[in-house]
Amino acid sequence: MTLPAQSILIIGGGFSGMSAAIELRKQGADVELVEMDDNWCTEGAGIHMTGPSLRALQDIGVFERFTEEGCLQDVFEMYTGDGQLLMRVPAALVPGTDIRTSGAIMRPVLSNILAEAAIAANVKVKLGTSFTSIKEHSDGVEVSFSDGTSANYDMVVGADGVYSSVRKALFPDAQEPQYTGQGVWRAVVPRFGVDGSPMFLGETGKVGFNPVSEDSMYMFYTEARPDRDRIPEDQMLPHLLKLLEPFKSELIAKVREALDENCQILYRPLDDILLPRPWYKGRVLLIGDSAHATTPHLASGAGMAIEDAVVLGQEFSKGGELTDVLDRYQNRRWERCRLVVNNSLRLGEIELDNGYPKEEHAQIMAVSAAALLAPF
Template identity: 55%
Template sequence: MSIPIKSALIIGGGFSGMSAAIALSRIGVEVTLIEIDPNWRTDGAGITVSGPSMRAIEALGLLPVFLQNGCLHEALDVFDAKGDLLKQIPMPKVPGSDIVGGGGTMRPAFAKAMGEVVRSMDISVKLGVTYTSISDGEDQARVTFSDGSDDNFDLVIGADGVFSSVRRDYFPGAQEPKYTGQGVWRAVIPRFGVKNSMQYLGKNSKFGFTPVSEDEMYLYYTQARPTKERIPDDQLLPQLNALLAEYTSPITRDISATLTDSSQILYRPLEGMLMPRPWYRGRLLLIGDCVHATTPHLASGAGMGHEDAVVLADELSKGGELISGLERFQNRRWERCRMIVANSHRLGEIEIEGGSPQEHTQIMALTISALLAPV
């Protein structure tokens, strides 16, 4: 069956954009990817990846690449601030996959490896370039670029992140991401022989760490912070050490003691949004954080972008009219993305309010189970 497009432009070279480029190229679409950063950099420390997100990575043919740059774990161990075990949440075998458990990787390393895959394929990559206008026509969309060139495409995909320019420019009235009242700290630390991903629930915060290699883990700490603000670089280490003082188990004390100015400490305010349907307008489609930006509480942010790519390619492969394929895509993705965004937001509320640890662990366990369903 013939697919409804022959060419596609993808705006944005992050995880969602690269995943879409790979997925569409593999079904025979001529893909052009543009990225405004001439160096194609990815900021950040590590990321935790759920088992269902690993399934999407596998479907994209990227599992070997992930395993070269990360590692898997089979459970999430949840403790209170003193180190008493509250619950072990197993990461079962993912249906439709050989994967057992979730994973962790350094974000820049995996992004670089994905970029190398994109470059190895028949995909045109243009760096330091963005769009200046997109005109939707009956047969194709006309796009002009910041380098003065222009071209026609059967489909234009906005994958330019939570603060998407494509959304702002071509979906008037679309909601903007909102600050959640919480920020996340991240750092890179020694692994200390840790086997599973581990999480500690404090009074108004959460502290955890995920293995990302044989020798390293990445640390995360979610903090209730009423205002959205930037932390000066010289305050990152002392402020994070002060925050971790609440957690008194031996391993958390050891971890705190290893933190230095070279631990790649980062702080980022957490924002989220779920854009109501439609996610497309004519031949222009939004994917990833452009439409379903979530907080990291369920380790599914990047994974939702990987899943978008898998589902989009699957629906377009069914043939028929382009608009029908885009409609099927958004409707197939809606409830799953809504659940992740809503449940992640609720987990953040519980942490900010100092709410029930039992509700927190129950939401995590039930959501992980629900995500095992096919995408």
């Protein structure tokens, strides 16, 4: 069968880019991936993956590695700030699989797993390089690179994140990512015997934990901040300790005692974007955060990006004209990605209104979880 595109360039070596490279190589395409980071290393503490997101990793072929190097959890627990249990929700079986769990892993570890899989799939990788121009012509796309070289491709995939340069080149008038009024803190702390994924609801924020290994777990805290500012590194530890002061649970007291400069403390303002369709122009397609960046309230941002890659590979395998393939792809992805971006944004709005526990918050969480269990 003649492929819709034989030579494919992927711009961006994050989760979506690496996953797309793996899936398109499975179809027999010649795939080149360029990544501007010389070290090809994803920064960050841990990342939580829901059952549906683990299904996508299973489709990619790296779920077993995830279970070996990450940590699985089969229950979610919600507590008040002083440690009183509000609800306990066992993980649901993901239809069509034997996955009845969620999981967490260090971001650099998952990045390394996907990078090794991409290399094993014979993806051609060029690091320390980005594009300088993209010019479509009658039978392909000419791309010029920051190292002074250029090449022609049948298809280009922009997977360069929420502040995508490919998106700006493709749709210069598109809306920029919007600050949501919240930021997220992350840190790596001792596990203290935690099983499952406990989350504590305070009056002005929430804090949660996800084990990532036998000894460690990553912590997140969602903070309301009116301005999209950056916090100096020397102020991060004292600020995070102050945020945790109102929580009186025994676990959080132990965490506060253990927090120090070695806990990989990070803070990131939360921006989102949902690019209206089309997500492609000619032979150039946007995937992952380039098209639909979400906040972490549904723990599905990375999962959506990896699902993008799986669906792109599936539609690619059906054949047809490239435009038809890209149209089928975006139409399959639109509603699912829209739900995650919009529902995550609404959850953040409720939290900004000091809305714990609110019926709408619980309903959105339940409806979203049920919808995401459906096949993608």
